[in-house]
Amino acid sequence: MQIFSVVFGAVIAEALIEYVNMVVTDDDHRLDWRVIMSAVIGVGVSIAFGIDLFEVIGMAAKVPFVGMVLTGVVISRGSNYIHDILKKIMGEKARSLTLNDDENARHEAPEAEG
Numbered sequence: 449m450q451i452f453s454v455v456f457g458a459v460i461a462e463a464l465i466e467y468v469n470m471v472v473t474d475d476d477h478r479l480d481w482r483v484i485m486s487a488v489i490g491v492g493v494s495i496a497f498g499i500d501l502f503e504v505i506g507m508a509a510k511v512p513f514v515g516m517v518l519t520g521v522v523i524s525r526g527s528n529y530i531h532d533i534l535k536k537i538m539g540e541k542a543r544s545l546t547l548n549d550d551e552n553a554r555h556e557a558p559e560a561e562g
Contacts, residue, residue, distance in 0.1 A: 453507055459536055460518060463529070467521060490524025491517050499523070 470483045493499070494516045501522060502508060502515035509515040522530060 452505075455536075456505065456507065460522065463522060463525065464518070467525065486524040487521055488524075490522070491520030494520030494523055 467483070467487070471480055471487075472478070495513065498516065499519050500508075500515035501519040507515075509518075
């Protein structure tokens, strides 16, 4: 589960960095109000409904509302982005589970006698 948590944290950090880059347009350094409004709405929905993606996967934040705020930012990116994140996360989780299962199988399976 630790490897999955690190991968999930890295994916969320990358999402936040990309999102901040989207807020300020490169050409004239003006704020993009659509991106800001999207974030406000996503965070508002997440808090209003108590949606916390981190808590769902077993990574409850120690600081209240942090999980919901970060979930709101992810929500604000849209369904395609969430689908891509879930594919990355589930791929890593499946790979981690497969590695753990293979390791456990090696330790539990009796040696074949020839």
